[in-house]
Amino acid sequence: MIPGPVEFDPEVNAAVGEATVSHVAPDFIESFGRSLELMRKVWEAPGGQPFILAGSGTLAMDTAACNLIEPGDHALVLSTGYFGERYAELLTRYGARVEVLRSEPGYSIDIGIVEAELKKHDYKLLTFTHVDTSTAVRVDPEPLGRLGREYNVLTILDGVCSVAAEEIYQQEWGIDVVLTASQKAIGVPPGLALLVVSERAMNTWRGRKTKVANYYADWTNWLPIMEAYEDRRASYFGTPAVNLVKGLDISLQQILAEGNAVRFARHKLVADSFRAGLEALNIKQIPVSTALAANTLSAPYYPEGISGAELIAAINNSGVVVAGGLHPDLKSKYFRVGHMGSVSEYDHILDTIGAIEKALAQLGYNFTEGSGREATYKMLNNGSS
16 A cells, blocks of 8 residues: 555556567557557547656656756746655756745645746746655646646646546646656556657657757657557667556556546545545644645654554554655655555555554554544445445
8 A cells, every 4th residue: 555556457467477578579569559549548638649668757757858858948846745856856957947836745836826936937847746745745737737838838747646546637738748657556567657748848849959868768769669659560769668568558448448537536535535534533644635635645644652663564564555754854754555546445445544543553542443444434435325
């Protein structure tokens, strides 16, 4: 129950575990080409250009930045946690003049403040983390897409902890790049960096005056590969992660079989139910309101007087693995629970809240036994009825 890598569906694991074939084998060419087509549907971006690269979510961030930024360009970063700060640092490596708007932990950034900042400079790029995995704060992308169009600023949505779980309608909302990694809600083992890029952003890249400063991530090298595989032709720049792409093909089909809207609603129900259980246990969370709380993970504070290390160890002893804190200012004060992908509304969530209750009881925390599970179960039933 950590916020990635998540548990993977058996069919995906079976595909990843098959004997590795050549990247020019007909069945792999079909899997790669189909995966690119399915990405457009999952991202809700029928006119976008998908990219599948061997690498992590950080590579996806890096790829978007290096292809769209040239030295001296102004970039505005909205930081709601650890990964916003990472994007700011990353952009400076390519010569961007970076301005960062930071929120206090648990808060988002007011859209009026963002618009006021966009009026100050001729910004080329606006980046934001849809769900920051360090704080579980969710940002609303739709108005940011609107601002990007209004002020002619390219928008990058870091969706590593949101794509295929949180509502994203990339093309309708006018988001230029939506990126993610395979090991979270996409439901494939770590190792794939995934992006869908708008035609507007691709045209910006085509109009560059300087070479892309990252050889591996340069779309000059990768675009012909994506176009070839989608046309069901083999091509080569770097060897693709063959087995992971086979797993991606299966997972994307499963996601679309469930349906985007149904999947979004399922993740919201899971998150609401888990939060209801935490609330019944009088456990506070980093996001200051439900409106700002992610549907893909939760970030509860340790109850007063409870040792974080002891609590995590006791939860783990019940067979449930959770993650410690990541935000540098709060690292020792909270833990994180992922609930995305193929997570089961009843088994995973009820087992997790039950393991937390058991651990709290062992550590002498004062609460009504069973209250967390009862609140979670009630919310699950009400939401699914």
